[in-house]
Amino acid sequence: MRETANQFVNVGWDVTVVNIARESWELDSGIDLSLLEQVDPRIDIVELPLAREDLETDIRLFDEARALNPNGWAAELRRRQLKTFPEPNFGEWRSPLEQAVQRIHREKPADLVLASCVPYVNLAAAWKLWEEEQVPYAVDFRDGWSIDVIDGVDAFGRDSEEGRWEQKVLDKAVSLWVVNDPIAEHYRKRYPDFADRVHVVRNGYDADSSPGRVHNADPETGLVFGYLGTVNFTIPHLETVLDAWRAAREKEPLLANARFELRGHIGNGANRGANRHAEVLKEAEADGVFFGGPAAKAEVASIYARWDAMVLILIGGRYVTSGKVYEYMATGLPIVSAHAVEHDAANVLRGHPLWTERPGLDVEGLTESFIRAAHMAVETTDEEHAEAMAHANQFTREALMSVAVKNLVEELVK
Numbered sequence: 001m002r003e004t005a006n007q008f009v010n011v012g013w014d015v016t017v018v019n020i021a022r023e024s025w026e027l028d029s030g031i032d033l034s035l036l037e038q039v040d041p042r043i044d045i046v047e048l049p050l051a052r053e054d055l056e057t058d059i060r061l062f063d064e065a066r067a068l069n070p071n072g073w074a075a076e077l078r079r080r081q082l083k084t085f086p087e088p089n090f091g092e093w094r095s096p097l098e099q100a101v102q103r104i105h106r107e108k109p110a111d112l113v114l115a116s117c118v119p120y121v122n123l124a125a126a127w128k129l130w131e132e133e134q135v136p137y138a139v140d141f142r143d144g145w146s147i148d149v150i151d152g153v154d155a156f157g158r159d160s161e162e163g164r165w166e167q168k169v170l171d172k173a174v175s176l177w178v179v180n181d182p183i184a185e186h187y188r189k190r191y192p193d194f195a196d197r198v199h200v201v202r203n204g205y206d207a208d209s210s211p212g213r214v215h216n217a218d219p220e221t222g223l224v225f226g227y228l229g230t231v232n233f234t235i236p237h238l239e240t241v242l243d244a245w246r247a248a249r250e251k252e253p254l255l256a257n258a259r260f261e262l263r264g265h266i267g268n269g270a271n272r273g274a275n276r277h278a279e280v281l282k283e284a285e286a287d288g289v290f291f292g293g294p295a296a297k298a299e300v301a302s303i304y305a306r307w308d309a310m311v312l313i314l315i316g317g318r319y320v321t322s323g324k325v326y327e328y329m330a331t332g333l334p335i336v337s338a339h340a341v342e343h344d345a346a347n348v349l350r351g352h353p354l355w356t357e358r359p360g361l362d363v364e365g366l367t368e369s370f371i372r373a374a375h376m377a378v379e380t381t382d383e384e385h386a387e388a389m390a391h392a393n394q395f396t397r398e399a400l401m402s403v404a405v406k407n408l409v410e411e412l413v414k
Contacts, residue, residue, distance in 0.1 A: 001116050002039055003397045007405040009040045016044040016104055024051040030265055034298040048100055050093050053077060086161040090119035097125040105129055112412055113137040120145050123169045130172055138175040138408055147186045149319035170194055175411050177201040177404065180321045180344045201404040203323035204397035210330040211305040215385055217377040222257040226307035228295060229324045231266040231277050233315050237361065238280055241313055241338045244366030246287045251367065254374040259288045263295045263303060304331045308377040314339035321345055332389035334376035336369045354380060354388045
Protein backbone atom coordinates (compact mmCIF):
# COMPACT_ATOMS: atom_id res chain seq x y z
CA MET A 1 0.00 0.00 0.00
CA ARG A 2 2.89 2.36 0.69
CA GLU A 3 4.36 1.72 -2.75
CA THR A 4 0.93 2.13 -4.36
CA ALA A 5 0.52 5.58 -2.84
CA ASN A 6 4.07 6.56 -3.80
CA GLN A 7 3.56 5.46 -7.40
CA PHE A 8 0.38 7.52 -7.73
CA VAL A 9 2.38 10.55 -6.58
CA ASN A 10 5.10 9.68 -9.09
CA VAL A 11 2.63 9.92 -11.97
CA GLY A 12 1.35 13.29 -10.80
CA TRP A 13 -1.60 12.49 -8.53
CA ASP A 14 -2.51 14.27 -5.31
CA VAL A 15 -2.85 11.41 -2.79
CA THR A 16 -4.67 11.24 0.55
CA VAL A 17 -4.35 8.06 2.62
CA VAL A 18 -7.01 7.21 5.20
CA ASN A 19 -5.71 5.02 8.02
CA ILE A 20 -6.43 4.20 11.64
CA ALA A 21 -4.44 5.67 14.51
CA ARG A 22 -0.99 4.26 15.27
CA GLU A 23 -2.16 3.31 18.78
CA SER A 24 -4.79 1.05 17.19
CA TRP A 25 -2.14 -0.78 15.17
CA GLU A 26 -0.17 -1.25 18.39
CA LEU A 27 -3.13 -3.08 19.90
CA ASP A 28 -3.57 -5.28 16.85
CA SER A 29 -0.27 -6.42 15.37
CA GLY A 30 2.34 -3.93 16.48
CA ILE A 31 3.78 -1.19 14.29
CA ASP A 32 7.08 -0.59 12.53
CA LEU A 33 7.60 3.15 12.26
CA SER A 34 10.60 2.67 9.95
CA LEU A 35 8.07 1.73 7.25
CA LEU A 36 6.90 5.35 7.25
CA GLU A 37 10.31 6.72 6.33
CA GLN A 38 9.81 6.07 2.61
CA VAL A 39 6.29 7.46 2.37
CA ASP A 40 6.45 10.34 -0.09
CA PRO A 41 6.17 13.57 1.95
CA ARG A 42 3.63 14.93 -0.56
CA ILE A 43 1.08 12.34 0.61
CA ASP A 44 -1.57 13.54 3.07
CA ILE A 45 -2.27 10.99 5.83
CA VAL A 46 -5.55 11.10 7.74
CA GLU A 47 -5.57 8.92 10.87
CA LEU A 48 -8.98 8.06 12.30
CA PRO A 49 -9.54 7.33 16.01
CA LEU A 50 -10.80 3.79 15.34
CA ALA A 51 -9.78 0.75 17.36
CA ARG A 52 -10.94 -2.80 17.99
CA GLU A 53 -12.69 -2.83 21.35
CA ASP A 54 -12.05 -6.55 21.83
CA LEU A 55 -8.27 -6.05 21.80
CA GLU A 56 -8.23 -3.74 24.81
CA THR A 57 -6.42 -5.59 27.63
CA ASP A 58 -6.39 -2.89 30.33
CA ILE A 59 -9.09 -4.18 32.68
CA ARG A 60 -9.36 -0.73 34.29
CA LEU A 61 -11.01 0.42 31.07
CA PHE A 62 -13.62 -2.40 30.98
CA ASP A 63 -17.21 -1.42 31.58
CA GLU A 64 -19.30 -3.35 34.08
CA ALA A 65 -20.89 -5.63 31.46
CA ARG A 66 -17.53 -6.74 30.12
CA ALA A 67 -16.00 -7.16 33.56
CA LEU A 68 -18.86 -9.32 34.89
CA ASN A 69 -19.61 -11.32 31.74
CA PRO A 70 -16.76 -11.12 29.22
CA ASN A 71 -18.14 -13.86 26.94
CA GLY A 72 -21.58 -12.28 26.87
CA TRP A 73 -20.03 -8.87 26.22
CA ALA A 74 -18.03 -10.27 23.28
CA ALA A 75 -21.12 -11.94 21.80
CA GLU A 76 -23.12 -8.72 22.04
CA LEU A 77 -20.24 -6.76 20.49
CA ARG A 78 -20.17 -9.17 17.55
CA ARG A 79 -23.94 -8.84 17.00
CA ARG A 80 -23.68 -5.06 17.08
CA GLN A 81 -20.79 -5.01 14.61
CA LEU A 82 -22.50 -7.29 12.11
CA LYS A 83 -25.64 -5.12 12.08
CA THR A 84 -23.67 -2.32 10.43
CA PHE A 85 -21.52 -4.29 7.99
CA PRO A 86 -21.03 -8.05 7.63
CA GLU A 87 -17.50 -8.20 9.03
CA PRO A 88 -16.67 -9.22 12.60
CA ASN A 89 -14.49 -6.80 14.60
CA PHE A 90 -14.71 -4.03 11.99
CA GLY A 91 -18.37 -3.66 11.01
CA GLU A 92 -18.96 -0.63 13.24
CA TRP A 93 -16.20 1.28 11.49
CA ARG A 94 -18.48 1.75 8.49
CA SER A 95 -20.05 5.07 9.46
CA PRO A 96 -16.80 6.79 10.59
CA LEU A 97 -15.06 5.65 7.37
CA GLU A 98 -17.91 6.88 5.19
CA GLN A 99 -17.99 10.22 6.98
CA ALA A 100 -14.21 10.59 6.67
CA VAL A 101 -14.09 10.06 2.89
CA GLN A 102 -17.10 12.33 2.40
CA ARG A 103 -15.39 15.07 4.39
CA ILE A 104 -12.13 14.65 2.45
CA HIS A 105 -14.03 14.70 -0.84
CA ARG A 106 -15.79 17.95 0.08
CA GLU A 107 -12.45 19.59 0.88
CA LYS A 108 -10.53 18.10 -2.05
CA PRO A 109 -12.74 16.36 -4.65
CA ALA A 110 -11.52 12.86 -5.47
CA ASP A 111 -11.12 11.46 -8.98
CA LEU A 112 -10.50 7.90 -7.76
CA VAL A 113 -10.82 5.88 -4.55
CA LEU A 114 -8.68 2.75 -4.09
CA ALA A 115 -10.09 0.52 -1.34
CA SER A 116 -7.36 -1.71 0.09
CA CYS A 117 -8.65 -4.63 2.13
CA VAL A 118 -8.57 -5.94 4.85
CA PRO A 119 -10.73 -4.82 6.57
CA TYR A 120 -13.47 -5.21 4.00
CA VAL A 121 -15.53 -2.47 5.61
CA ASN A 122 -13.29 -0.14 3.56
CA LEU A 123 -15.48 -1.13 0.63
CA ALA A 124 -18.43 0.63 2.23
CA ALA A 125 -16.57 3.94 2.17
CA ALA A 126 -15.72 3.57 -1.52
CA TRP A 127 -19.31 2.58 -2.27
CA LYS A 128 -20.65 5.59 -0.36
CA LEU A 129 -18.72 8.05 -2.52
CA TRP A 130 -19.79 6.22 -5.67
CA GLU A 131 -23.43 6.13 -4.60
CA GLU A 132 -23.63 9.80 -3.62
CA GLU A 133 -20.98 11.50 -5.77
CA GLN A 134 -20.25 8.99 -8.58
CA VAL A 135 -16.54 8.93 -7.64
CA PRO A 136 -14.91 5.98 -9.50
CA TYR A 137 -13.21 3.37 -7.32
CA ALA A 138 -10.98 0.32 -7.62
CA VAL A 139 -10.57 -2.58 -5.17
CA ASP A 140 -7.30 -4.04 -3.91
CA PHE A 141 -8.31 -7.33 -2.32
CA ARG A 142 -4.85 -8.88 -2.08
CA ASP A 143 -6.08 -12.32 -0.92
CA GLY A 144 -9.73 -11.86 -1.87
CA TRP A 145 -12.89 -11.89 0.24
CA SER A 146 -15.10 -14.69 -1.08
CA ILE A 147 -12.22 -17.19 -1.19
CA ASP A 148 -10.78 -18.83 1.92
CA VAL A 149 -7.17 -18.87 0.74
CA ILE A 150 -6.01 -21.15 3.56
CA ASP A 151 -8.48 -23.97 2.98
CA GLY A 152 -9.05 -23.25 -0.72
CA VAL A 153 -12.86 -23.07 -0.51
CA ASP A 154 -15.51 -20.38 -0.88
CA ALA A 155 -15.63 -18.20 2.23
CA PHE A 156 -19.33 -17.43 1.80
CA GLY A 157 -22.18 -17.96 -0.63
CA ARG A 158 -23.41 -15.62 -3.33
CA ASP A 159 -26.70 -15.08 -1.46
CA SER A 160 -25.12 -14.20 1.90
CA GLU A 161 -24.89 -10.58 3.02
CA GLU A 162 -21.15 -10.66 2.36
CA GLY A 163 -21.82 -12.14 -1.08
CA ARG A 164 -24.32 -9.43 -1.95
CA TRP A 165 -21.90 -6.72 -0.82
CA GLU A 166 -19.03 -8.18 -2.83
CA GLN A 167 -21.08 -8.52 -6.01
CA LYS A 168 -22.57 -5.04 -5.66
CA VAL A 169 -19.20 -3.40 -5.12
CA LEU A 170 -17.33 -5.31 -7.83
CA ASP A 171 -20.09 -4.68 -10.36
CA LYS A 172 -19.25 -0.95 -10.41
CA ALA A 173 -15.50 -1.15 -9.70
CA VAL A 174 -13.03 0.09 -12.29
CA SER A 175 -10.60 -2.70 -11.45
CA LEU A 176 -9.85 -5.50 -8.98
CA TRP A 177 -6.32 -6.35 -7.84
CA VAL A 178 -5.42 -9.75 -6.36
CA VAL A 179 -2.02 -11.25 -5.56
CA ASN A 180 -1.86 -14.38 -7.69
CA ASP A 181 -3.38 -16.27 -10.61
CA PRO A 182 -5.43 -18.84 -8.61
CA ILE A 183 -7.28 -16.05 -6.78
CA ALA A 184 -7.78 -14.18 -10.06
CA GLU A 185 -9.20 -17.39 -11.57
CA HIS A 186 -11.65 -17.65 -8.65
CA TYR A 187 -13.00 -14.13 -9.30
CA ARG A 188 -13.15 -14.51 -13.07
CA LYS A 189 -15.24 -17.66 -12.67
CA ARG A 190 -17.44 -16.19 -9.94
CA TYR A 191 -18.14 -12.97 -11.86
CA PRO A 192 -17.64 -13.72 -15.59
CA ASP A 193 -18.98 -10.30 -16.64
CA PHE A 194 -16.24 -8.72 -14.53
CA ALA A 195 -13.42 -11.05 -15.68
CA ASP A 196 -11.55 -8.52 -17.82
CA ARG A 197 -11.28 -6.14 -14.85
CA VAL A 198 -9.52 -8.69 -12.60
CA HIS A 199 -5.74 -8.19 -12.51
CA VAL A 200 -2.89 -10.00 -10.79
CA VAL A 201 -0.74 -7.50 -8.90
CA ARG A 202 1.86 -9.47 -6.99
CA ASN A 203 3.24 -8.33 -3.65
CA GLY A 204 6.89 -8.21 -4.67
CA TYR A 205 9.66 -6.93 -2.39
CA ASP A 206 11.35 -3.64 -1.56
CA ALA A 207 14.78 -3.46 -3.19
CA ASP A 208 16.31 -2.02 -0.02
CA SER A 209 15.38 -5.22 1.83
CA SER A 210 17.98 -7.18 -0.13
CA PRO A 211 21.61 -7.36 1.05
CA GLY A 212 22.50 -6.51 -2.56
CA ARG A 213 25.71 -8.52 -2.68
CA VAL A 214 26.97 -12.08 -3.02
CA HIS A 215 27.40 -14.11 0.14
CA ASN A 216 30.19 -16.38 1.33
CA ALA A 217 29.30 -18.85 4.08
CA ASP A 218 31.78 -19.97 6.75
CA PRO A 219 30.96 -23.49 8.00
CA GLU A 220 33.77 -23.29 10.57
CA THR A 221 31.95 -20.61 12.56
CA GLY A 222 28.61 -22.33 11.94
CA LEU A 223 26.06 -21.92 9.18
CA VAL A 224 23.06 -19.78 10.03
CA PHE A 225 19.60 -20.57 8.62
CA GLY A 226 16.95 -17.91 9.00
CA TYR A 227 13.20 -17.29 8.98
CA LEU A 228 11.84 -13.75 8.95
CA GLY A 229 8.06 -13.32 9.03
CA THR A 230 5.02 -13.66 11.25
CA VAL A 231 4.87 -16.89 13.25
CA ASN A 232 1.27 -17.64 12.26
CA PHE A 233 1.54 -21.33 11.39
CA THR A 234 0.22 -24.14 13.59
CA ILE A 235 2.14 -25.80 16.40
CA PRO A 236 2.34 -29.14 14.45
CA HIS A 237 3.70 -27.22 11.44
CA LEU A 238 6.36 -25.57 13.60
CA GLU A 239 7.24 -28.85 15.32
CA THR A 240 7.65 -30.60 11.95
CA VAL A 241 10.15 -27.96 10.83
CA LEU A 242 12.07 -28.17 14.11
CA ASP A 243 12.11 -32.00 14.05
CA ALA A 244 13.55 -31.90 10.53
CA TRP A 245 16.13 -29.33 11.62
CA ARG A 246 17.18 -31.52 14.53
CA ALA A 247 17.45 -34.59 12.29
CA ALA A 248 19.48 -32.68 9.70
CA ARG A 249 21.95 -31.46 12.33
CA GLU A 250 22.45 -35.03 13.53
CA LYS A 251 22.91 -36.38 9.99
CA GLU A 252 24.97 -33.70 8.22
CA PRO A 253 28.40 -32.60 9.53
CA LEU A 254 27.99 -29.18 7.87
CA LEU A 255 25.05 -28.56 10.21
CA ALA A 256 26.56 -29.89 13.42
CA ASN A 257 27.25 -26.40 14.79
CA ALA A 258 24.61 -24.57 12.73
CA ARG A 259 22.03 -22.13 14.07
CA PHE A 260 18.43 -21.58 13.06
CA GLU A 261 17.25 -18.03 13.78
CA LEU A 262 13.61 -16.94 13.63
CA ARG A 263 12.60 -13.26 13.64
CA GLY A 264 9.16 -11.69 13.60
CA HIS A 265 5.94 -11.35 15.58
CA ILE A 266 4.42 -14.38 17.27
CA GLY A 267 0.64 -14.18 17.01
CA ASN A 268 -1.35 -10.95 17.26
CA GLY A 269 -3.63 -9.05 19.60
CA ALA A 270 -3.69 -10.17 23.22
CA ASN A 271 -1.96 -13.44 22.26
CA ARG A 272 1.05 -11.74 20.74
CA GLY A 273 4.29 -13.20 22.07
CA ALA A 274 2.89 -15.21 24.98
CA ASN A 275 1.72 -18.53 23.57
CA ARG A 276 2.67 -22.13 22.90
CA HIS A 277 4.74 -21.15 19.82
CA ALA A 278 7.11 -19.19 22.05
CA GLU A 279 7.40 -22.16 24.41
CA VAL A 280 8.19 -24.59 21.57
CA LEU A 281 10.90 -22.28 20.25
CA LYS A 282 12.38 -21.91 23.72
CA GLU A 283 12.47 -25.68 24.14
CA ALA A 284 14.39 -26.01 20.85
CA GLU A 285 17.28 -23.78 21.92
CA ALA A 286 19.38 -26.89 22.67
CA ASP A 287 19.19 -27.68 18.94
CA GLY A 288 20.64 -24.32 17.93
CA VAL A 289 17.25 -22.65 17.49
CA PHE A 290 17.04 -18.98 18.46
CA PHE A 291 14.04 -16.63 18.41
CA GLY A 292 15.08 -12.99 18.19
CA GLY A 293 11.71 -11.23 18.18
CA PRO A 294 10.34 -8.68 15.71
CA ALA A 295 12.63 -6.77 13.36
CA ALA A 296 12.19 -3.25 12.01
CA LYS A 297 12.01 -2.88 8.26
CA ALA A 298 15.23 -0.88 8.32
CA GLU A 299 17.04 -3.90 9.80
CA VAL A 300 15.92 -6.47 7.24
CA ALA A 301 18.81 -6.19 4.78
CA SER A 302 21.43 -6.45 7.53
CA ILE A 303 19.66 -9.49 9.04
CA TYR A 304 19.63 -11.29 5.70
CA ALA A 305 23.32 -10.43 5.24
CA ARG A 306 24.16 -12.46 8.37
CA TRP A 307 22.35 -15.59 7.24
CA ASP A 308 23.55 -18.39 4.96
CA ALA A 309 20.21 -19.95 3.97
CA MET A 310 16.51 -19.13 4.19
CA VAL A 311 13.64 -21.24 5.55
CA LEU A 312 10.30 -20.36 3.95
CA ILE A 313 7.59 -21.49 6.38
CA LEU A 314 4.13 -20.74 5.00
CA ILE A 315 0.52 -21.64 5.71
CA GLY A 316 -2.09 -22.38 3.07
CA GLY A 317 -1.80 -23.86 -0.41
CA ARG A 318 -2.40 -22.95 -4.04
CA TYR A 319 -4.25 -19.70 -3.22
CA VAL A 320 -1.45 -18.37 -0.98
CA THR A 321 1.75 -16.76 -2.24
CA SER A 322 3.05 -14.66 0.67
CA GLY A 323 5.09 -11.52 0.32
CA LYS A 324 8.23 -13.01 1.84
CA VAL A 325 8.95 -15.43 -1.01
CA TYR A 326 10.03 -12.52 -3.23
CA GLU A 327 12.24 -11.03 -0.53
CA TYR A 328 13.80 -14.42 0.21
CA MET A 329 14.66 -14.90 -3.47
CA ALA A 330 16.33 -11.50 -3.60
CA THR A 331 18.83 -12.51 -0.90
CA GLY A 332 20.51 -14.84 -3.38
CA LEU A 333 20.66 -17.49 -0.63
CA PRO A 334 19.49 -21.14 -0.70
CA ILE A 335 15.79 -21.49 0.14
CA VAL A 336 14.15 -24.41 2.00
CA SER A 337 10.39 -24.67 1.35
CA ALA A 338 8.43 -25.72 4.45
CA HIS A 339 4.93 -25.47 3.02
CA ALA A 340 2.32 -27.49 1.16
CA VAL A 341 3.42 -29.07 -2.11
CA GLU A 342 0.69 -27.30 -4.07
CA HIS A 343 1.43 -23.73 -3.02
CA ASP A 344 1.64 -20.61 -5.17
CA ALA A 345 5.01 -19.78 -3.59
CA ALA A 346 6.36 -22.85 -5.40
CA ASN A 347 5.18 -21.36 -8.71
CA VAL A 348 7.12 -18.18 -7.95
CA LEU A 349 10.24 -20.11 -6.91
CA ARG A 350 10.47 -22.19 -10.08
CA GLY A 351 13.57 -21.10 -11.94
CA HIS A 352 15.33 -19.83 -8.83
CA PRO A 353 18.76 -21.52 -9.01
CA LEU A 354 19.18 -21.91 -5.24
CA TRP A 355 15.80 -23.35 -4.35
CA THR A 356 16.09 -26.81 -2.79
CA GLU A 357 12.70 -27.71 -4.34
CA ARG A 358 10.90 -30.67 -2.67
CA PRO A 359 8.29 -28.52 -0.89
CA GLY A 360 6.26 -30.41 1.68
CA LEU A 361 5.55 -30.84 5.37
CA ASP A 362 7.08 -34.24 6.10
CA VAL A 363 10.11 -34.52 8.38
CA GLU A 364 12.11 -36.76 6.05
CA GLY A 365 11.73 -34.48 3.02
CA LEU A 366 12.50 -31.33 5.02
CA THR A 367 15.55 -32.99 6.56
CA GLU A 368 16.99 -33.59 3.10
CA SER A 369 16.14 -30.02 2.07
CA PHE A 370 18.05 -28.62 5.07
CA ILE A 371 21.05 -30.77 4.12
CA ARG A 372 20.89 -29.74 0.47
CA ALA A 373 20.66 -26.08 1.45
CA ALA A 374 23.75 -26.46 3.65
CA HIS A 375 25.74 -27.80 0.72
CA MET A 376 24.41 -25.05 -1.53
CA ALA A 377 25.48 -22.45 1.05
CA VAL A 378 29.13 -23.56 1.02
CA GLU A 379 29.48 -24.76 -2.59
CA THR A 380 27.66 -22.06 -4.59
CA THR A 381 29.85 -19.72 -6.63
CA ASP A 382 29.64 -15.94 -6.65
CA GLU A 383 28.20 -16.14 -10.15
CA GLU A 384 25.42 -18.48 -9.00
CA HIS A 385 24.58 -16.17 -6.10
CA ALA A 386 24.39 -13.25 -8.52
CA GLU A 387 22.16 -15.27 -10.84
CA ALA A 388 19.82 -16.04 -7.94
CA MET A 389 19.52 -12.37 -7.00
CA ALA A 390 18.96 -11.40 -10.63
CA HIS A 391 16.09 -13.91 -10.83
CA ALA A 392 14.25 -11.82 -8.21
CA ASN A 393 14.75 -8.47 -9.95
CA GLN A 394 11.51 -8.86 -11.90
CA PHE A 395 9.61 -8.81 -8.60
CA THR A 396 10.77 -5.52 -7.08
CA ARG A 397 7.76 -3.78 -5.62
CA GLU A 398 8.55 -0.54 -7.41
CA ALA A 399 8.57 -2.31 -10.79
CA LEU A 400 5.32 -4.19 -10.12
CA MET A 401 3.37 -1.28 -8.65
CA SER A 402 4.45 1.28 -11.22
CA VAL A 403 2.92 -0.93 -13.92
CA ALA A 404 -0.22 -1.61 -11.84
CA VAL A 405 -0.82 2.09 -11.17
CA LYS A 406 -0.18 3.01 -14.81
CA ASN A 407 -2.68 0.36 -15.97
CA LEU A 408 -5.29 1.48 -13.42
CA VAL A 409 -5.04 5.09 -14.56
CA GLU A 410 -5.49 3.95 -18.16
CA GLU A 411 -8.55 1.90 -17.17
CA LEU A 412 -10.02 4.90 -15.40
CA VAL A 413 -9.93 7.12 -18.48
CA LYS A 414 -11.32 4.51 -20.91
